[in-house]
Amino acid sequence: MDNIAGSKSSLTWAVHISVAALVLLWVFPTLGLLVSSFRTADQIYSSGWWASLFTQESQNPAIRLEGDEVQDGLFYVIEGDLFPTTDATISAWGTSSRDPEAFAPGDVAELKDGWTVTVDVAGDFRLTSPTSMEGERLPRVFTTAETPPEFTLDNYDEMLFSPSTSQNMAKAFFNTLTVTIPATIIPILIAAFAAYALAWMDFPGRALLVAFVVALLVVPLQLALIPLLKLHLSLGIGKGYLGVWLAHTGFGMPLAIYLLRNYMVGLPRDIIENARVDGATEFQIFTKIILPLSFPALASFAIFQFLWTWNDLLVGLVFLIDSTGDTTIMTRQIIELLGTRGGNWEILATAAFVSIAVPLGVFFAMQKYLVRGLLAGSVK
C-alpha cells in the first residue's frame, strides 16, 4: 500500500519514531532486569542499571591512608594501593572534603609539615614526610573513580552451581521441567483423538459436545482448586507430580480440543474419504493422514501448553504441596525469594532470568506456530 496516491511521507517518520518509542518502552523493563542479573550487588545498589552501560564517574568515600613507613634517603615514605581489591581508574582526587577533585592523577599535593602525597591513575599512593610519621594521624584521600561497564556471570554461577546458597534454583529448574514435559505431551495426544472425532466422525450429540468444550474454555481455574484438591487427596495423589500432571492435562484440554478441532475441520474432505474408500481404518486415517497434516496446529498447542505449564504458579502452588521443598517449581521459588530476599536484586533478577530463559527461547524459536495458534483460536 506504500505507493497508493495520497500516502504521506511526513507521517512515515512519525510512525517510525512512535514504533521505536513503543518498542523501547516494552523492552526497557526486561532489559533492566537482564542487565541487573549481570551486575554485582554493590553495583546494583550504587547506580541505576541504565547507568551501568556507560563508564561512570563516582565519588568514593574518603579513605584514610595507612601502611608501613620506610625510610628512603631523607624522607620517610608510605606506599600502598587505595583499592587493593578492585581495579578502579581514578579521574581526580583531593585531600579535603571541601575540594575532593582538586588534583589530577599523578599530581603532588603539599600538606602541612612538608608532607606530600600523590595518587596515580590506578589508585597507588605515595606519602612522604621529612620526619617520621609514627603515631601521627595520616591524611584522608578523596577519590573520584571512573568505572567502566562491568559485568559478571557470578550471579548465574551462584544461582545454578553453588551448592550452598542456591541449589534450590537448579533443583526448581528440574522440577519445573518435570512438571512441564509430561503435562505438555499427554494432553496433546488425548485432545488430538477427541478433536478428530469431533471434526470428522458422525455421531449424535456432536454439536452438543463442541458447545460443552467451548463453554469450558472460559471456566476459571479457581473453581477447580478445592474440589480437585479434595479428590486428589482422597485418591492419594495429592502431593506429587501425578496430581499436577493430571491437573494441567485437564485445564489445558478445552483449548487443545478447540484449537485442534478448528484446524482439522479445515482439512480437505476428499483425502479422508478417499482413504476410507480405500479401506483404511479410522485409526490408520488418524495416525497416517490427520496427525501429519495437523502438525502446525499440534505445534502451536504444544507451545501454548508448554508456556502455560512452565509459567504457571497457581496449579503448582495448590497441587504440588510439599513441606520439604523437594518439588518446588521455579515460579514458586521466586515468590519465596521475593518474600525473604525482596531487596536482593542480584538474586531475584538472576532467578527470574533463569526461569524466563527457557520460555523465551521457545518463544523466539517457535513464534510462527504461536501466532498461528492464536489466530486459529481467536479469529474465525
Added chain:
Amino acid sequence: MHPALQGLMTIVVGVGACVSYFYASNLFIDKVLFPPRGPNAGRNINRANLIRPWLFLFPAMFVLSVYLAYPVFETLRLSLTDRAQDGAFVGLDNYRQLVSEAKFWEAIRNNLLWLIVVPAMSTIFGLIVAQLTDRIKWGNIAKSIIFMPMAISFVGASVIWKLVYDARPPEAEQIGVLNAVYMYVTGNDPQQWLTIPLWNNFFLMAVLIWIQTGFAMVILSAALRGIPEETIEAAIIDGAGPFQIFFKIKIPQMMGTIMVVWTTITITVLKVFDIVYAMTNGQWETQVLANYMYDKLFRASDWGVGSAAAMVIMLLVTPILVWNVVNARREMR
C-alpha cells in the same frame, strides 16, 4: 528417584498408556467385536462406527468432566456448606459473610477497575501497534519484541516490574526507573509506588497490560491485513485522511475481532492471581477476587467462603460463556 528420571518415566508410561489405549481399543473393535467381514459385515461396520467416536472421545471427555465440569457443581455445593460445622448445609450464609467483609468489596471494586482498564488499554495499545507496524519494514521485529512478554510468566513479569517500581531513600541513588524519572522531572522525593492506595492498582495493571498488548496486537494485525484494500483505496480516492481511514473504515470492519480480543483479555483479567500475589499480595488495598479467594481457601482455610468467592468469579464469566456457546453453535450450522 531423580525427578528428571521420574519425569522421563512418566512421559514414557503416560504416552505409552495413551497410545496403547487408542490402539488396542480400536484393534479390539475391528478384529474381535465387529470384524468388517463375514456374513454380518455391513451391520458390523455400522456398529463399529457407532462406538468408535466415543472411544476417541472418552479420555478427553473424562478429563474435561472431572477437571472442569464437576468442580463447577462441587464448588457451588461447597459454597453452601460450612467447613467448621463439618460440611453442614448452611444455605447462603457464606455469601452473607462474603458481602459483609470490607475486603470483598475492595476486591470487587479493584476487579471492576481491572476489567475496565486492562482490556481497554491492551486493546488500544494493540490496535495502535498493529496499525503502526503494518506498513514499515521492520514492523515484524517490532511486533516480536512487543509480543515477547507473552512468553514471560506473570511471576517473572512481577519481578521485572518490581524493579521498575523500586524505591530507595531520597539521598540514595535510585535503582527503579520510575523513581529516577519521577525525581528528575518533578524533583520530589521518591515514592513507594505499590503502597499508594488506589493508584497502586494501576501500577499492577500496567504489568498485565504490558503482557497482553502483544496478544491483542497479533490478532488485530491479522484482522487489519484482512481488510480488503479496495475499500481503503476507494476512501483515499474520496479524499479521506489517514485518521479518517483508520477510524471510519478500518475500526468498524475490525469490530468483531476487537470484541474477541476484548473478551479474551477480560477472561484473563478475571483469573489474574499471580501478579497481585507476587507484588503486593493484596496489601495496601490492591486485593482482587482471585487472590481474595486464594487467601480464604489456603490461609484462612475457609472452604465455604472461598468457594462462594469462586462462584462470584464464575458468575462474572457466565455471560462470556453463554456468548461463546451461542457463537459456536451458530458456526456449527
